[in-house]
Amino acid sequence: MRKTCFLIASLLWTLCTNQVCAQTVEKQNLTIGQMFELAEQNNSRIKAHTTAVKQAEENVKVAKNAYLPSIDASLSFSYNGDGTILDRDFGNSFKAEIPDFGNNFALEVSQVIYAGGAIQSGVKLSELQAQIAGLDAERNRQEVRFLIVGNYLELCKLDNQLRVFDSHIAQTEKVLKDMRIRHEQGTVLHNDMTRYELQLQNLNYMKTQLLNAKQILNNQLTNALGLPKTVEIQAGTIEIHSLEEKDAWVWQEEALHSAIPLQMAETAIRMSEQKKKISQSDRLPKVALFAMNNLTGPVTIEIPAINKNFNYWAVGVGIQYSIGNLYKANKKIRADKLGIQKAKEEMQVAQEQIKLGMEAAHIKYKEAYTLLETKQKSVELASQNYDVVNYRYANDLALITDLLDASSQKLDAELQAVNARINIVYNYYKLHYISGTL
Numbered sequence: 001m002r003k004t005c006f007l008i009a010s011l012l013w014t015l016c017t018n019q020v021c022a023q024t025v026e027k028q029n030l031t032i033g034q035m036f037e038l039a040e041q042n043n044s045r046i047k048a049h050t051t052a053v054k055q056a057e058e059n060v061k062v063a064k065n066a067y068l069p070s071i072d073a074s075l076s077f078s079y080n081g082d083g084t085i086l087d088r089d090f091g092n093s094f095k096a097e098i099p100d101f102g103n104n105f106a107l108e109v110s111q112v113i114y115a116g117g118a119i120q121s122g123v124k125l126s127e128l129q130a131q132i133a134g135l136d137a138e139r140n141r142q143e144v145r146f147l148i149v150g151n152y153l154e155l156c157k158l159d160n161q162l163r164v165f166d167s168h169i170a171q172t173e174k175v176l177k178d179m180r181i182r183h184e185q186g187t188v189l190h191n192d193m194t195r196y197e198l199q200l201q202n203l204n205y206m207k208t209q210l211l212n213a214k215q216i217l218n219n220q221l222t223n224a225l226g227l228p229k230t231v232e233i234q235a236g237t238i239e240i241h242s243l244e245e246k247d248a249w250v251w252q253e254e255a256l257h258s259a260i261p262l263q264m265a266e267t268a269i270r271m272s273e274q275k276k277k278i279s280q281s282d283r284l285p286k287v288a289l290f291a292m293n294n295l296t297g298p299v300t301i302e303i304p305a306i307n308k309n310f311n312y313w314a315v316g317v318g319i320q321y322s323i324g325n326l327y328k329a330n331k332k333i334r335a336d337k338l339g340i341q342k343a344k345e346e347m348q349v350a351q352e353q354i355k356l357g358m359e360a361a362h363i364k365y366k367e368a369y370t371l372l373e374t375k376q377k378s379v380e381l382a383s384q385n386y387d388v389v390n391y392r393y394a395n396d397l398a399l400i401t402d403l404l405d406a407s408s409q410k411l412d413a414e415l416q417a418v419n420a421r422i423n424i425v426y427n428y429y430k431l432h433y434i435s436g437t438l
Contacts, residue, residue: 026228026230026231026232027231027232027233027234028227028231028232028233028234029234030233030234032148032149032152035148035152035221035225036145036148038225038226038227039144039145039148039224039225039226040141041226042225042226042227043144043224043225043226044226045140045144046137046140046141046144049133049136049137049140049141050137052133052136052137053130053133053134053137055133056126056129056130056132056133056134057130059126059129059130060123060126060127060130062126063122063123063125063126064123066112066119066122066123067119067123069109069110069111070109070110070111071107071108071109072106072107072108072109073105073106073107073108074104074105074106075104075105076103076104076105077101077102077103078101078102078103078104079100079101079102080098080099080100080101080102080298080300081098082095082096082097082098083095083096083097083098083300083303083305084096085303096303096304096305097304097305098298098300098304098305099297099298099305099307101298102296102297102298103295103296103297103309104294104295104296104297105294105295105296106292106293106294106295107292107293107294108290108291108292108293109290109291109292110288110289110290110291110318111288111289111290112286112287112288113287113288113289114284114285114286114287115281115284115286115287116280116281116282116283116284116285116286117277117278117280117281117284118278118281118282118286121274121275121277121278121281122278124274125271125274125275125278128267128270128271128274129271131267132264132267132268132271135260135263135264135267136264138260138436139260139261139264142260142433142436142438144224145433145438146429146430146433146438147224148221148224148225149426149429149433149438150426151217151220151221151224152221152233152235153422153425153426153429154217154422155214155217155218155221155233155235156235156422157418157419157422158210158213158214158217158235159214159235160418160421160422161210161415161418162207162210162211162214164411164414164415164418165203165206165207165210165411166207168203168407168410168411169200169203169204169207171407172196172199172200172203172407173200175196175390175403176193176196176197176200178394179192179193179196180193195404196403196404199404199407218232218233221233243424243425243428248358248359248362251358251361251362251431251435252355252358252359254435254436254437255354255355255358255434255435255436256351256354258435258436258437259350259354259434259435259436260436261350261353261354262347262350262351262354263436264350265343265346265347265350265351266347268343268346268347269340269343269344269347271343272336272339272340272342272343273340275336275339276333276336276337276339276340279329279332279333279336280329280333282322282325282328282329282332283325283326283329285319285320285321286319286320286321287317287318287319287320288317288318288320289315289316289317289318290314290315290316290317290318291313291314291315291316292313292314292315293311293312293313294311294312294313295309295310295311296309296310296311297309297310354434357434358431358434358435361427361430361431361434362431364427364430365424365427365428365430365431368420368423368424368426368427369424371420371423372417372420372421372423372424374420375413375416375417375419375420376417376420378413378416378417379410379413379414379417381413382406382409382410382412382413382414383410383413385406385409385410386406386407386409386410388406389402389403389405389406390403390406
């Protein structure tokens, strides 16, 4: 009786556990656009680069502080000891009384009115650095989106492959069922039936591999989208006829205007030019207006000291010029000129790489359509071949090896056709990724 109760309790626990596990899995149907929105909100890489952009924008505000006047104030109180007066040979010393309490208050305001363009160039350089941070964030966003597209399309591919395997497993089980009947009738050898059972085992094992690969991809996608691992993303139907058709030259034009590497290279040129302007400003004088007020006491420049406050003020123009920069700055300027030349050469390299990348991607995109047509024809031929061989085998006109070969060819053709359709969509999004419009 106890054993029976234990078995019943174990069964109920297993059922409850399975039910709880089933409830924890949440299936979601997401489009590519919806996944992009989730990544924008939750992806850790995108968040990190967004923070970097905000930091760069704050640095621009810091650089603009150079336009503002500088105000320095100081206040001090002191206890003064008496002074001692000595001859030059340190003889005949006597005490000079100084009032014990001392105070000092100073206020100085200065405003740079000319710095040879150093301040403007410094602010512009900070703004360009902020642009670089923004472009880097956009490049990261494009990379994350392309990664999401790749994983999602691979998930679609696996789902389609699983459907193909399910179909072939069902077909193999049906053939095996007929074989067992014919084996009982003595018209099929046991060895032939064993071969087909082996094929069924292989199909089930490959299906298990696909399920495991699907789980791995699902984990990668949920991590990129900031979703819990209990979410199971359901791949939707990919319609290739909805893809926007563009000529190769249209893609090239879009890439020249939107490709992130080109924008970053162009910004790098402008940054190098601003660095050169800053170096050139070192050879020019710095001019600033200033105003100051000083209140100090006691007056110790007199002997004996005067126990009073002494206040004085001044306004004027200050000029600072570093003579050493006349021969030091030239070397820095030459280095900056080489930096500009290097940035322009890198811009040219980036243009060439984008152009070649777009041409190759567009060729692959068109090739994917040709591949799909070929694979669809292969599926048609493989299906016809399997039907013929299956009919011949059913009428004892073909060997089991022929049927196995025909089944394998059909499976391979259907899988390649599925992959070819997904490959079209992948190459389409790759065009958007290279052109910076994903």
